Amino acid sequence: MRYQSTRGAAPLLGFREATLTGLASDGGLYVPEQWPAFTRDEIAAFAGLSYVETAVRVMLPFVGPHLDEDALRTLCTTAYGRFAHAAVTPLVQLDDRNWLLELFHGPTLAFKDVALQLLGQLFERFLAGGSTQLTIVGATSGDTGSAAIDAVAGRIGVDIFMLHPKGRVSKVQRRQMTTVLAPNVHNIAIDGSFDDAQALVKAMFNDPRFAGRFQLSAVNSINWARLMAQVVYYFYAAVRLGAPDKPVAFSVPTGNFGDVFAGYVAAKMGLPVAKLIVATNINDILHRALSSGDYSTGTVTPTAAPSMDIQVSSNFERLLFDLAGAPIGDQMRGFEAARAMQLTNAQRDGAAGLFASNAVDADGMNEAMRWAYAEAGQVIDPHTAIGLAAARASGLDPATPIVTLATAHPAKFADAVERATGVRPTVPARVGDLHQREERYDTLPGTYQAVSSYIAERAIPRP
Numbered sequence: 001m002r003y004q005s006t007r008g009a010a011p012l013l014g015f016r017e018a019t020l021t022g023l024a025s026d027g028g029l030y031v032p033e034q035w036p037a038f039t040r041d042e043i044a045a046f047a048g049l050s051y052v053e054t055a056v057r058v059m060l061p062f063v064g065p066h067l068d069e070d071a072l073r074t075l076c077t078t079a080y081g082r083f084a085h086a087a088v089t090p091l092v093q094l095d096d097r098n099w100l101l102e103l104f105h106g107p108t109l110a111f112k113d114v115a116l117q118l119l120g121q122l123f124e125r126f127l128a129g130g131s132t133q134l135t136i137v138g139a140t141s142g143d144t145g146s147a148a149i150d151a152v153a154g155r156i157g158v159d160i161f162m163l164h165p166k167g168r169v170s171k172v173q174r175r176q177m178t179t180v181l182a183p184n185v186h187n188i189a190i191d192g193s194f195d196d197a198q199a200l201v202k203a204m205f206n207d208p209r210f211a212g213r214f215q216l217s218a219v220n221s222i223n224w225a226r227l228m229a230q231v232v233y234y235f236y237a238a239v240r241l242g243a244p245d246k247p248v249a250f251s252v253p254t255g256n257f258g259d260v261f262a263g264y265v266a267a268k269m270g271l272p273v274a275k276l277i278v279a280t281n282i283n284d285i286l287h288r289a290l291s292s293g294d295y296s297t298g299t300v301t302p303t304a305a306p307s308m309d310i311q312v313s314s315n316f317e318r319l320l321f322d323l324a325g326a327p328i329g330d331q332m333r334g335f336e337a338a339r340a341m342q343l344t345n346a347q348r349d350g351a352a353g354l355f356a357s358n359a360v361d362a363d364g365m366n367e368a369m370r371w372a373y374a375e376a377g378q379v380i381d382p383h384t385a386i387g388l389a390a391a392r393a394s395g396l397d398p399a400t401p402i403v404t405l406a407t408a409h410p411a412k413f414a415d416a417v418e419r420a421t422g423v424r425p426t427v428p429a430r431v432g433d434l435h436q437r438e439e440r441y442d443t444l445p446g447t448y449q450a451v452s453s454y455i456a457e458r459a460i461p462r463p
C-alpha cells in the first residue's frame with residue numbers, strides 16, 4: 001500500500017515511512033491511495049474471531065510490504081496483551097438498542113491505548129538495528145499524551161516531547177504523563193489551549209529548518225497508523241451485533257475527528273454502517289460543519305469533557321479530501337489563513353448520507369451519566385456521556401443497534417462523574433500509586449520560539 005498526502009504535493013510513501021513521518025511535508029495528512037474492501041462473506045467470517053485475529057485481518061491490507069501476516073500478528077499479540085479485559089474492547093448492553101463499546105481497558109484508561117500500544121510496537125520494529133533517533137512531538141488534551149508516553153517510555157531510539165494545555169487536563173490525566181520519569185520523556189505544559197499546542201506541533205513539522213535537523217515523528221492521529229488501528233474495533237463490535245446482515249450505527253464522542261474517521265474507513269472497507277453520529281460538546285465546530293457547512297473556529301470553552309475541547313479537528317481534512325476526490329491544499333490553506341471555510345456542495349452532500357451530528361451541553365451530558373447508571377448500573381465518563389446523549393437523541397430506526405464508543409474510564413474524570421451521579425469511580429489498581437509519585441514537567445509560554453528552542457536544546461539531531 002502507498003500513502004498520499006491530502007494536499008497532493010508531498011512524496012508518496014510506503015507504510016513504514018508514513019508511520020515514521022507523521023505529517024506530510026506539504027502540511028497535509030497521509031491517507032491510503034485506495035481503500036481496501038472486504039466482501040460480505042469475508043466480513044461474516046470475522047464472527048467469533050478474537051480481537052487480535054480481527055486486527056490482523058483488518059490491518060493486513062494497509063501494512064504490506066513492510067509487515068507480513070505473522071509479523072503483524074506478533075505485534076498485535078504484544079500490544080493487546082497489555083489490556084485488562086480478555087475481549088480487549090468488550091461490548092456492554094444498556095437497553096434494547098443502546099450498547100457501549102468499552103475502549104478503556106488499556107494501561108492508561110482511554111481509547112488511545114488501542115492505537116498507541118500498537119504504534120509503540122511499530123516504532124520499535126521499524127527502528128530496530130538502525131541508527132535513527134526519532135523525535136516525537138505531540139499535543140494532548142490529556143489522553144493521547146499519557147497513552148503515547150506509556151507506549152514509548154524507555155524505548156531506545158525515541159525521544160518524546162508532549163505538549164499539554166496548562167491547567168486544562170484532569171489531575172489523573174496530568175499525573176499519568178508527568179510521573180513517568182524515563183529520560184526520553186519530556187512533558188511541557190503550555191500557556192494556551194489544546195488547539196494552540198496542536199498548531200505548535202504542526203508548525204514544527206512545517207518548518208524546514210527545524211524538521212530538517214531532527215527526524216520528527218507523530219503520535220497524534222495525524223499519524224495514519226493511529227487511525228488504522230482504530231478501524232479494527234468498528235469491525236469487531238459490528239460483527240458481534242449481526243454485521244454484515246444487520247447494519248449498526250455508532251455514536252462517537254468527537255474532538256480531533258480521528259476516532260470517527262476510523263469508522264468512516266470501516267464503512268469504506270465494506271462494513272455496513274447505518275450512521276456515524278458525531279457527538280461534540282459545546283465546542284461544536286464539527287456539528288456546525290456537518291449540519292450547515294460552516295467550518296469556522298471560535299474560542300475554545302473549557303468543559304467537563306476536556307479531551308474534546310478542540311476547535312481545529314485535524315482529521316476532518318482527511319474526510320474533506322476523500323469527499324472532494326482530489327487534493328485540497330488550496331481549501332486547507334484558505335482555512336488556515338481565515339480560520340474559517342464553507343464546505344463545498346460535494347463535501348456536504350457526500351457527508352450527509354453517512355454522518356449525523358449533535359452538540360451536547362453540560363445538562364445533556366450529566367443526564368446521560370445519570371441515565372446509564374439508573375438504567376444499567378453503568379458509571380460512564382463525561383466524554384462517553386456526550387456520545388450516549390447524542391445516540392439517544394438520534395431518532396434512528398429503533399431496530400438499528402447504536403454502539404456508543406466509551407472512550408475513557410470514568411476514574412479519569414472522577415470529580416465530574418461524582419457531581420453528576422453521586423458515585424465516585426476509583427482508579428483501577430493497574431494504574432498503581434499515581435497520586436503518590438513524583439511529577440516532572442516544564443511550563444513554557446505557548447510560542448513557537450519558546451517551544452521549538454526547548455526541544456532543539458534536548459533532542460538528538462540527525463547524523
Ligand SMILES: Cc1ncc(COP(=O)(O)O)c(C=O)c1O
Nearest residue numbers: 143254255256257258259307407
Ligand atoms: C476521552 C476522549 N474521548 C473522545 C475524544 C475525541 O476523539 P477524537 O479526537 O479522535 O475525535 C478524545 C480525544 O481525542 C478523548 O480523549
Ligand SMILES: N[C@@H](CCOP(=O)(O)O)C(=O)O
Nearest residue numbers: 140141142143144220221307
Ligand atoms: N483528545 C486528544 C486530543 C489529541 O487527539 P489525537 O487523537 O489527534 O491524538 C487527547 O487526549 O490528547
